[in-house]
Amino acid sequence: MSWTVRQIRDVPKTGPHWRSLRLELGVQAFGVNSTHGHAGDLIVLEHDESLTGYEELYVVLTGHASFEVNGEETDAPAGTLVFVHDAGARRRARALRDDTEILTIGAAPGEPFERSGWEYAYEVSSYVNAGDYGAGLERAREILLEYPYDWPVLYWAACCAARLGRRDESLELLQRAFELEPTVAQTAALQPAFDSIRGDVTAALA
């Protein structure tokens, strides 16, 4: 078949909000994903695109969201387009209504599209969610050979290492993630995988 037809809501989520449309459809010319959630959910996690250099266009398909870009809030009902051309801008979006779906399209100007390590991070997180920490850490190590600065992969690798009792490796991975993305400290504080080394984690990310 030379084409694929899907309903966005039928694309399974990886994690609580994320639909990996690009991987699901096999898109190779640009990045495209979707996030879905209900009132109060942070469905676009705070991040910037410094590592990828991506321009990003967000399209609110359903519901109602509130975006925050570099600390400035923007109301975004269904049909709103939010284009962030500055890869360094910090951005996030929270659903204000149930059944809010945001389509995200991204790529770097002047370069052929290359997949972001973000997608790999979701792959590693799925091992964590399944309790298969050994396989998750092994896969993360493979990915980090190609994307050594991908902080979400580093973070999930740290979770795997902590679950496997590899304290030093976990702390080293977590510190590398934290240096690249300071919000890792807040995320790690709520992550049960680090409970066995909580004191060390708190000290390392202080």
Next chain:
Amino acid sequence: MSYETAHLSELESIPVGDRGLVWRPIRSRFDIRAFGVNAYTAEPGNEVVEEHTEETYGHEEMYVVVSGRATFTLNGEEVDAPAGTIVHLPDPSVRRTAVARDPGTTVLAVGGKRGEAFEPSAWELFFRAGKLPPEEAVRLLEESAAYDKETASFQYNLACYRALAGDRDGALEAFRRAFELSPDRVRGWAPGDSDLDSIRAEVDAVLA
């Protein structure tokens, strides 16, 4: 400002062709440089995606039905597409079109070429030029700086608008350049194109 926002309903509305298609430019509105993206709107029975292939630009395309309902026709096969449907077309040669079924149907189109950096395509200019008087269309094409003018399609369209505007010499110059750039494609476009009637004898001589 590191970001910009707009609502789909606020985008410019540019009628294209004679089948009720309305182009809502997004890429040019935000000056997006990394991928192609635009929206199209139509009322029931009208075209919401014009019939075409992507062979000229080699683009992989993805359509998202944002609101309403459309019927896509892909290589002759019909596909029902209510709001929330994604139609992904990795193969540029697939002939594609869509007709709106519900009032206010809006379809988002995203495109780019695999393995290559995105470049804005001059069809955006041709869509804008379509409803203008020929003299204004010529000026729009000649003064544009954001698109690659050294393509057969650009020079061919320039030739057409110059011919319609009565600039025979300019039309022939652009036509010859288009033919140099892609003889096969120009041979496919020119024979039945009434835009070139005023320079038909010269066109036939180039094609001979």
